[in-house]
Every structure is written in C-alpha cells, then in structure tokens.
Amino acid sequence: MIPLSxxxxxxxxxxxxxxxxxLARKNAVAILMSIELMLNAVNINLVAFWxxxxxxxxxxxxxxxxxxxxxxxxxxxxxxxxxxxxxxxKTVAADEINLMKW
Amino acid sequence: MxxxxxxxxxPLPPLLAFxxxxxxxxxxxxLSHTVGVAAAAISWLLGMxxxxxxxxxxxxxxxxxxxxxAWLPTGDTFLNIGVMIDPLSAAVLFFVAWxxxxxxxxxxxxxxFGAPKGEHDKPGLPPHGAADHxxxxxxxxxxxxxxxxxxxxFAFGMFTLVVSDNLLTLFVGWEIMGxxxxxxxxxxxxxxxxxxxxxxxxxxxxxxxxxxLLGIVALYSATGTLNFHEILRNENILHLLATTDSGxxxxxxxxxxxxxxxxxxxxxxxxxxxxxxxxxxxxxxxxVSAMIHAATMxxxxxxxxxxxxxxxxxxxxxxxxxxxxMTVMAFIGAFTAIFAATIAVTQNDIKRVLAYSTISQLGFMxxxxxxxxxxxxxxxxxxxxxxxxxxxxxxxxxxxxMEHGVLHTGDHVDPQNMFNMGGLKKKMPITFWTFLIGGxxxxxxxxxxxxxxxxxxxxxxxxxxxxxxxxxxxxxxALLTAFYTMRQITLTFFGEPRTKAASHASENKxxxxxxxxxxxxxxxxxxxxGIPEHFPxxxxxxxxxxxxxxxxxxLEHPVAPDFSWVPLGISLGVALGGLGLGYLVYRKAxxxxxxxxPLGPLYTLMENKYYFDxxxxxxxxxxxxxxxEKFSYxxxxxxxxxxxxxxxxxxxxxxxxFFRDRFEGPVISGVADxxxxxxxxxxxxxxxxxTGAVQQYLLVVALVAFGGLFYYLFSVLR
Numbered sequence: 001m002i003p004l005s006x007x008x009x010x011x012x013x014x015x016x017x018x019x020x021x022x023l024a025r026k027n028a029v030a031i032l033m034s035i036e037l038m039l040n041a042v043n044i045n046l047v048a049f050w051x052x053x054x055x056x057x058x059x060x061x062x063x064x065x066x067x068x069x070x071x072x073x074x075x076x077x078x079x080x081x082x083x084x085x086x087x088x089x090k091t092v093a094a095d096e097i098n099l100m101k102w
Numbered sequence: 103m104x105x106x107x108x109x110x111x112x113p114l115p116p117l118l119a120f121x122x123x124x125x126x127x128x129x130x131x132x133l134s135h136t137v138g139v140a141a142a143a144i145s146w147l148l149g150m151x152x153x154x155x156x157x158x159x160x161x162x163x164x165x166x167x168x169x170x171x172a173w174l175p176t177g178d179t180f181l182n183i184g185v186m187i188d189p190l191s192a193a194v195l196f197f198v199a200w201x202x203x204x205x206x207x208x209x210x211x212x213x214x215f216g217a218p219k220g221e222h223d224k225p226g227l228p229p230h231g232a233a234d235h236x237x238x239x240x241x242x243x244x245x246x247x248x249x250x251x252x253x254x255x256f257a258f259g260m261f262t263l264v265v266s267d268n269l270l271t272l273f274v275g276w277e278i279m280g281x282x283x284x285x286x287x288x289x290x291x292x293x294x295x296x297x298x299x300x301x302x303x304x305x306x307x308x309x310x311x312x313x314x315l316l317g318i319v320a321l322y323s324a325t326g327t328l329n330f331h332e333i334l335r336n337e338n339i340l341h342l343l344a345t346t347d348s349g350x351x352x353x354x355x356x357x358x359x360x361x362x363x364x365x366x367x368x369x370x371x372x373x374x375x376x377x378x379x380x381x382x383x384x385x386x387x388x389x390v391s392a393m394i395h396a397a398t399m400x401x402x403x404x405x406x407x408x409x410x411x412x413x414x415x416x417x418x419x420x421x422x423x424x425x426x427x428m429t430v431m432a433f434i435g436a437f438t439a440i441f442a443a444t445i446a447v448t449q450n451d452i453k454r455v456l457a458y459s460t461i462s463q464l465g466f467m468x469x470x471x472x473x474x475x476x477x478x479x480x481x482x483x484x485x486x487x488x489x490x491x492x493x494x495x496x497x498x499x500x501x502x503x504m505e506h507g508v509l510h511t512g513d514h515v516d517p518q519n520m521f522n523m524g525g526l527k528k529k530m531p532i533t534f535w536t537f538l539i540g541g542x543x544x545x546x547x548x549x550x551x552x553x554x555x556x557x558x559x560x561x562x563x564x565x566x567x568x569x570x571x572x573x574x575x576x577x578x579x580a581l582l583t584a585f586y587t588m589r590q591i592t593l594t595f596f597g598e599p600r601t602k603a604a605s606h607a608s609e610n611k612x613x614x615x616x617x618x619x620x621x622x623x624x625x626x627x628x629x630x631x632g633i634p635e636h637f638p639x640x641x642x643x644x645x646x647x648x649x650x651x652x653x654x655x656x657l658e659h660p661v662a663p664d665f666s667w668v669p670l671g672i673s674l675g676v677a678l679g680g681l682g683l684g685y686l687v688y689r690k691a692x693x694x695x696x697x698x699x700p701l702g703p704l705y706t707l708m709e710n711k712y713y714f715d716x717x718x719x720x721x722x723x724x725x726x727x728x729x730x731e732k733f734s735y736x737x738x739x740x741x742x743x744x745x746x747x748x749x750x751x752x753x754x755x756x757x758x759x760f761f762r763d764r765f766e767g768p769v770i771s772g773v774a775d776x777x778x779x780x781x782x783x784x785x786x787x788x789x790x791x792x793t794g795a796v797q798q799y800l801l802v803v804a805l806v807a808f809g810g811l812f813y814y815l816f817s818v819l820r
Contacts, residue, residue, distance in 0.1 A: 023801050031797075094797055102796025 007048035015041035028085070028092040032078045039071045105155045106169035109185040112148045112195070112462050113261035113275075115141035118253040123251040131246045135210050146262055149199030156192040156795055157333075163189055163654030168267060175599050186267030186331060190313035190480060190655040193648070195264050197487040197533040198398070200624065202257045204617035205740075208391040208495050209253065211614035212502060213243035220244075220641025226292035228387075231509040238509040240502075243387075249289065253393060256282035260398040262579050264405070268328040269318050272284060276370065278557030279399050280307050283753040286390040287383045299382035306379040310369015311496070314394065314406075317362030321413075324355055335657055344417030358429040359572040360414035364407055364431055371403030371464045374438040378714055381449075388498025391453055392491045400460060404467045404483050407431070411476055412656060420474065420661050436575045441712070443582035447589065448695070448709040451518045452497045455590050459544060460490055462579055469572060475563035476750045478633075482560060485552035485628045489543035492621035498539035499610050499618060500594055503530050507603035513603045520593040523604045527595040530609045534595045536618040541591045543625040546677040547586035549640070552629025558673045559632065559663075566663035584680020592688040600693055601718045636665035 013035055021034025043064045075088020086092050119141030127133040156162055161426055170184025187195065220232040220241030232241035243249060256279060263275030288300030319516070322347075324330055325339055333339055343356035350358050367373065372380035383394055394400065407414060418425050424432065439462045446458035463486050470479040503526065504517035515522040527534045544552035557580060564573040599605035632648035633640060646662065653660045698705050707713070793799075 018802060023804065024798055095795050096792030097796070101792050 004048060004052045007044060008048075011041045011044040011048070014038075014044065026093045026095055028082045028094050029079075031077055031094060032082070034073065036071060036076075039067055043067050103153055105167050105187075106185065108148050108155075109167055109187055109265050111171065112145050112152065112185075112265055113258050115144040117256040117260065119254040120251050120258060123247055123254065127417040128247045128251075131215060131242070134247035134250050135206075135215060138254050139203075139210070141254055142203045142257060145257065146199040146203040149195050149261075152187055153192050153196045153199075156187055156189070161654070162192075162651070163177045163656070164335075164802060165589075166331065170267060170329075181266070181270070182329065183271050184267045184329075185265040187265060187656050188331075189653075190405075190408060191264050193480060193484055193652055194401070196626075197260075197263055197484050197628075198260055198401070201392070201487055201491040201621070202260065204491065204621055205392050205495070206250075206253065206257075208392075208614050208617040209249065209387075211611050212387065212389055212498055213246050213249060214240045215242060215246065216592065217242045217615075224292060226290060226291050227488075230520070231505075234406050238512065240506060240509060245289070249286075249389075250385065252282055252285050252289070253389065256286065256393055256398060257453040260402065263402050265511070267330055269321065269330070269410075270328050272409075273315065273318060275360045276366075276402060276406070277311065279402060280304065280311065280370075283307075283383065283390075283394055283399055286393070287386040288384050289390065289663040291652065292490070295382075295393055299379075303326050303379040304384050306376050307369040310366045310376055313362045314366025314369075317366065320355075321359045322360060324359070329407060337657065340412060340416040343413065345358050351426070353426055354417060356413050356416035357425055360410065360416075360427045361430060363410050364414065364427065367407045367468070368434065368685070369403075370406070371400045371468070373403075373434050373468060374441055374461075375464060375714075377438065377442065377461050378718060380461055381454050381711070384451065384457055387434070387561070388453065388494060388501060392494035392498070401483060403486055404464060404471075404479070405412075407468065407471055408476065408480055408483065411471060412469075417475060418474065419658065425475065428474065430472070432469050432572060434468030435465045435467070435472050436572050436579075437465070438462065439469060439579040440575050440582070441465075443579045443586065444708050445584045445711050447582060447697070450704055451516075451522055452520050452523075452590065452594060453494070453518060455520075455586060456493050456497055456773040458489070459583065459586065460502045462583060463544070466557065466576060466579070469576060470563060473564055473567055473569050473572060474660075475560055475567075475663075476565045476656060477649050477653050477662075478556065478559040481648055482556035484648075485543065485556040485625075487552055488628050489540045489551070489625040492536060492540035492618060492625050493544060495618055496533055496540055496620065497612075499533040499614050500526060500530065500537070500607075502610055502614065503533065503607040504603055506603070507601075507607040508800045510606045510608075511602045513602040515603050517603065520590060521691075521695070522601045523594045523599070523607075524597045525595070525599040525604060526607055529605075529607045530595075532609060532615040532618065536622040537595070537617070537623040538591060539625050541587045542681075543629075545587045545681055546580060546673055547681070548674050548677060552625055552627070554673065554677065555629035555632050559634070561669040561673050562634070562663045562666065562699060565666060565669040573669070573672070576678050578629040580673065581676035581680045584677050585684045588681045588684025589688045590687075592685055593691060596685075596689070597691070598754065634662065634665055637670075638665075697706055759797045 018034045018037030018039075018041060022031050025031050025034060028073065046063045046067070047060050050057075054060070081090055085097060089097065091097070116138075119137045122137050123134045127137055145509050156167065166186050166188035168186045170182040172180035173183040174181040215230065217240050217819065218232045220230050223229045223244045225233075225243055225244040227244075231238050231243040233239075258283060259275045259278030262273075262278065263272050266272045266275060282306040284300050287303050288296050290296045291300075318328065323334070324343060325333055327333060328334065340356065343359070344354050346355040348355045348358035353361065367374045380394075380400070386392055414427055414431070415425065418428065441466060442458045446455050446462060449455045449458060463482070467486070468481045470482065500523070501517050504523065507513075508515060508517050513601035534763070539551070543551035546554040546557040547549075550552050561573060561576060562581070564570075564576060599607075621671070630644055632646055633644055635646050649660075649662050690696075695705075699710075710716075737820050
C-alpha cells in the first residue's frame with residue numbers, strides 16, 4: 001500500500017501550486033481557480049487521513065463534500081463579484097483593482 | 103345664619119365681582135355692570151341686616167359682634183384675624199353700604215351705558231361722543247367693564263376695612279383702596295394729567311402709610327396684639343401705654359403710636375400738609391371722586407382715628423387738658439378746615455370746589471376728635487359721607503349734562519368750569535334740587551339738614567370744653583363753607599346760562615338721578631338721629647340715639663355737651679350768613695369772579711392753593727430729581743458702580759489677554775497642535791502600506807502564516 005506521506009506530499013505540492021497561482025496570477029478568474037486547487041489539496045489530505053486512520057467511519061468523506069459545497073458557493077460569489085467589477089472597470093486584472101489604497 | 107357669619111360675608115361679593123368681571127364678563131358690558139351692582143347690592147343687604155341686628159342689641163358697645171380665626175403663626179401663638187362690628191363700625195357700615203350701592207348704580211348712567219360706541223374713542227381716554235342720526239350724542243365709556251371691576255375691588259377694600267377687628271386687616275383694606283384709587287384716578291390713563299394725578303395720590307398717601315405701618319408695628323411690639331377689642335377696651339393696656347415713656351419728644355407710648363397712626367390718616371384723609379393729592383384726584387371719573395371722597399378712602403382715614411381714639415387719647419379724661427397727640431390733631435384739623443375752605447372759595451372747577459370742601463370737612467372731624475368730641479366727629483363723618491357723596495354725584499350729573507350740551511352744540515367749553523354754567527336749575531331740576539339739599543347740608547342749613555346737626559355738635563363741643571380759638575377757626579371755616587357752597591350753587595344753577603353748552607344741557611336718566619334722590623333723603627334724615635336732647639323746641643322729640651349708640655363704643659361714655667345758645671347762634675349765623683353772602687356776591691356774576699378784584703393778590707394766592715404744589719415741587723420733587731440725577735445717576739451709578747464694574751472689566755480683559763498670549767497660545771495650543779501634526783505625520787508614513795493591491799496583502803498574510811508555522815515547528819516541536 002502506498003505510504004501516507006506520498007499523499008501528503010502530493011497535497012502539499014498541489015497547495016503550493018495553488019498558493020503560487022493566487023499570489024502571482026493577474027487574472028482574477030485564474031486566482032479563483034488557484035483557490036480551488038488549494039481547497040482540493042486540503043480535500044486530498046482529509047481523504048488520505050481518513051483512509052489511513054479511521055476507515056470505519058465516513059467523517060473524511062463528509063468533510064470533503066462540505067468543502068466542495070463551500071468551494072462551489074465561493075466560486076459562485078467570486079465570479080459574480082468579478083463580473084460586477086468587469087462591468088464597471090472593464091478589467092479583471094487583480095493589480096489594476098486598487099481603489100482601496102491611499 | 104349667625105350675624106357673625108354675615109359679617110364675614112360682607113366684603114366678599116365685591117371681591118368675587120372683581121374677579122368675575124376681569125376674568126369672564128369683561129367683553130359684555132351689561133353682564134359686567136349687573137355683576138358689579140349685584141355684588142354691591144348683596145353687600146348692602148348683608149350690611150343692613152348686620153346694622154339692624156346691631157341696633158337691636160343692648161349694651162352693644164360691651165358685646166360687639168366678634169368672630170376671629172387663627173391666621174399667621176407667630177412663634178407659639180397665632181395672629182388672629184377676624185371681624186367685629188361695634189357701634190362705630192355699624193354706623194360706618196351703614197353709610198358705606200348705602201353710598202357704595204348708590205355709586206355703583208350711578209356709574210351705569212355716568213358711563214353712558216346703552217349709548218353707541220364713539221368712532222374716535224380709545225381705551226384710556228374719556229369718551230368723545232358719537233354721531234347718531236346727524237346729532238352728536240354721548241358715547242359709552244370704552245373701558246366700561248373695567249371700571250366696574252375696579253370700583254368693586256375698591257368696595258371690597260372699604261368693607262374689609264370696616265368689618266376688620268384688628269389693625270392689620272384694616273391696613274390691608276386701606277392699602278387695597280390705595281391701589282384702587284391709583285387705578286381709578288388714572289382710569290383715563292391716556293391723559294397725562296390723570297397719570298400724574300394717579301402717581302401723586304399714590305405717593306402722597308404712601309408717606310402717611312409708612313408712618314401708619316410704623317405705628318402698627320410699634321403697637322404690636324408694645325402690646326402683642328392688634329385686636330381693637332383687646333387693646334381699646336382694656337384699661338390696663340391703655341393705662342400702661344399711657345404711662346410708658348416712649349423716649350421721643352416726651353410722648354407716652356400711646357401718644358407716639360397714636361401720632362404715627364394719625365399721620366396715616368393725614369395722608370389718607372388728605373389733611374394738611376399731605377392734602378395735595380386729593381384735588382388732583384378729580385382727574386378720575388366722577389363716581390370715583392364720590393367713592394374716594396365720601397364713601398370710602400377719606401372716610402377710612404377718619405374712621406381709623408375714630409377707631410383708635412381710646413389709644414390716641416389714652417390717659418386723657420373728659421375735662422383734662424389735651425394731650426400732645428390730641429393737640430396736634432386739633433391743630434392740624436382746624437388748620438386744614440380753614441385752609442382748604444379758603445382755597446375752595448376761589449376754585450372754578452365744580453369738582454375741585456368739592457374736593458377742597460371735603461378736605462375742609464375732614465379737618466372739622468379731625469379737629470373735633472382732637473378736642474375729644476368723639477361722637478360729634480363720628481356723627482359728622484356719617485352725615486358728611488351722605489351729603490358729600492350726593493354733591494359729588496350731583497356735580498357728576500351737572501358735568502354729564504354739560505357734556506351733553508357741549509356735544510349737542512359743538513361749543514367746546516370746559517364742562518367742569520362753573521363759569522361756563524348758569525341757569526341749569528330749569529334744565530336739570532332733579533339734579534338742582536338734590537344738589538341744593540346736599541349743598542345746604544354741607545353749609546349746615548339750620549334744623550332740616552343733617553350737616554347742621556353734626557356741625558353744630560362739633561361747635562357745641564368746642565364751646566362746652568372751652569376751646570375758644572378752635573371754635574373761632576371752625577366757625578370761620580363754616581362761614582366760608584356756606585359761602586363757597588352758595589357760590590357753587592348760584593354759579594351753576596341760578597341766573598342765565600353763560601354758554602351755549604349750558605343752555606343746551608339736559609337732565610340725566612333715572613339711573614343717575616335715582617341715586618341722587620336716595621342720597622338726598624339721607625342728607626336730610628341722617629341728622630335726625632343725633633338731635634341734642636335739650637335743643638329748644640324740637641329737642642327730645644326724637645331721642646339722641648346716635649350719641650348713646652356710638653358713644654357706647656368707648657369705655658368711658660362720652661358726656662354730651664350742655665346746650666348753649668352761643669354755639670347754636672354761631673352755627674345759625676355762619677350758615678345763613680355764608681349762604682346769603684354767597685348768593686348776593688354771585689347772583690349777577692359774569693364770566694369773571696366778582697371776588698377777584700377786591701381780594702387782589704390774596705385771591706391769586708388762594709386760587710393757586712397757596713402755592714403748595716409749587717412749594718412741594720421745589721423742596722421735594724426737584725431736589726429728588728437733582729439727587730437722582732447728580733448723586734444717584736452721575737455719582738453713584740456712573741462713577742461708583744460703573745467705575746467699579748469698568749475696573750473689574752478692564753482688569754479681566756488684561757488678565758485674559760495675558761493668559762491668551764502667554765499660556766493658551768504657546769502651551770495649550772502648542773501641545774494640541776504638536777499632537778495633531780505628529781499624528782498626521784505618522785499617518786502619512788504608514789499609509790504607504792495601504793497599496794490597494796490585494797495580492798500584496800495576501801502575500802503578507804502568507805508570509806506571516808509561514809513565519810508562525812516555522813516558529814511553531816522550531817520552538818515547540820524541538
């Protein structure tokens with residue numbers, strides 16, 4: 001059986017890729033997609049720990065499903081915000097959306 | 103209802119009427135005068151019930167109607183106030199109730215109730231008349247309802263004064279009347295002369311009132327009570343007061359208190375030297391003059407000294423030489439009597455003659471009281487009230503008739519000047535006959551009129567007790583009285599009209615002539631209750647009821663003077679002589695006083711009232727003005743008070759400037775500004791952090807999170 005650490009490393013890599021995307025990408029849609037990556041990294045962790053420590057319950061599945069739901073909701077709101085910003089500013093570049101500055 | 107309860111109720115209707123009229127019925131003239139007259143009528147009815155109840159009581163002087171309640175707590179005890187009707191106040195109540203009622207009724211007519219409103223009439227000025235079908239007719243008084251409110255309050259003051267059983271409530275009534283006389287003399291406040299007269303009356307009487315209040319305080323501190331019955335019918339207290347030395351001018355305590363109270367009377371009853379206000383009080387409407395002169399205020403002054411007579415004369419017994427206080431009273435009374443009578447001879451205003459006549463007659467009463475002729479003074483007070491009210495209302499009727507003539511003819515003459523009248527006998531018969539009766543009573547026309555009996559009694563008393571100087575002075579005053587009365591009647595009613603207005607004067611309505619007739623009856627019969635027992639011919643036909651009744655007020659029943667032909671001869675002589683002379687001199691008078699030429703400068707002197715007004719202006723009013731301006735205004739106000747204020751103000755400004763420049767600016771503002779500037783500078787520095795780029799923020803968050811994680815791993819898990 002594949003050791004648990006492989007999964008964890010995979011999840012950590014996925015998280016780092018997502019984090020990089022959030023911090024480095026300019027397109028707001030791409031940032032949202034990167035956030036999805038980070039959430040899925042968490043899901044991998046949740047399912048992996050479930051399989052290795054408490055396979056007799058379904059806690060890991062439930063958590064993963066809840067994360068999906070939250071992610072879906074978040075994307076829905078995020079996209080709505082982005083569309084609204086696009087309508088006003090004709091751009092979705094995160095570094096150009098800088099009204100809240102001094 | 104017990105009589106005491108009725109006495110309590112006597113003053114209340116006019117007070118209620120006052121408030122009712124002022125608060126509710128002011129807009130409705132008919133309702134207002136109904137309320138006023140009804141109140142006077144109720145008081146009159148109560149007064150009559152009480153009077154006749156009083157007449158029916160034996161030894162009424164010892165057992166007067168008394169009732170009192172505790173009022174002001176004074177330490178452990180209470181100051182009691184209450185009502186008392188004894189023989190003296192019963193007699194006064196009788197004439198007050200009658201004259202007040204008559205004056206109320208008369209006022210309805212005098213103020214032209216039912217007449218149209220004048221187009222140019224303003225509140226505060228006498229009505230100017232109105233045009234009615236092309237004629238000029240009198241117009242209704244603009245402040246009709248207010249007049250009834252004021253005289254109702256006046257009546258309340260007088261009834262309070264008469265029924266009170268102590269000096270304090272008497273003084274309250276006294277002052278209420280002082281206020282009302284001010285309001286009523288200044289009733290036509292649009293006229294500057296009326297305003298001045300009102301102020302003069304108020305201030306002059308106030309001088310007397312201050313002394314009277316001193317007397318009341320002195321009496322209270324000496325005896326601990328102000329109740330008439332407890333002081334005046336208590337021989338121990340009177341004896342104690344009479345024998346205690348007051349330390350002032352060698353007077354006894356009773357003498358000093360009496361003198362102080364008497365000064366109150368001098369002010370209220372317009373005796374010399376405080377007489378100046380009363381002739382000016384003629385500025386008020388005529389019912390007011392009657393109210394002030396006959397029924398109420400001036401009678402109140404004499405009533406008060408009559409009331410306090412046992413105190414004034416404490417230590418004096420019939421036949422003794424007069425005490426200082428009594429001598430002062432006799433002197434002032436007699437002097438006033440002759441002094442005012444001479445002025446009255448030269449006055450042309452019909453009301454002013456009566457005003458001086460009143461002063462003179464009050465002088466008679468004071469003089470009578472000064473020589474201990476208690477009953478005679480009280481008698482003259484009662485008869486005088488009736489015939490003087492009659493004369494004043496009669497003169498009002500004449501003026502009213504003349505005003506009618508003035509309006510009718512458009513002949514603008516002074517309707518009060520007797521030299522504009524003449525021949526009114528035919529035009530105004532009722533006024534003429536009643537005025538004649540009043541005038542004869544004032545002159546002391548023998549046997550019929552009341553004035554004869556009361557004046558004769560004063561002269562008889564003076565003669566019987568050997569006060570011959572006083573007798574001479576009073577006789578001369580009586581002669582002058584008869585003379586100026588006849589002068590007045592002759593100028594007004596006899597001969598031919600001197601002006602067009604007089605020839606068109608007309609008799610007044612019954613509402614005015616009715617009271618005249620009622621008072622004329624009293625001007626005759628009021629004297630019949632006091633005919634001396636031994637008078638030749640008719641003495642003893644009627645008992646000398648007045649002497650016994652009023653005399654019983656005193657502890658020591660006064661002795662009626664023995665009959666003598668001398669005073670009787672004098673009073674017959676002066677009355678008839680004066681009347682005859684007056685008629686002869688003025689029978690053919692034109693528009694010039696026939697006495698002016700023969701008397702020369704003396705006439706001018708008397709016409710100008712011995713220049714007392716001018717004298718008082720010089721020695722009191724002007725110095726007061728100078729003191730007010732130079733001392734109070736320039737020195738005290740501008741220099742001392744303003745100076746101190748300015749000094750304080752300037753120093754405050756200097757101190758303030760110092761603090762502003764040296765402390766407020768550099769220290770407080772400096773610190774505050776520095777704080778503000780530093781905060782702003784820090785803000786400017788820190789705002790760079792706020793880039794607005796969301797990814798930079800996230801980067802910081804991530805770095806901090808990683809920093810925290812590494813710290814955790816290295817520090818905790820190690």
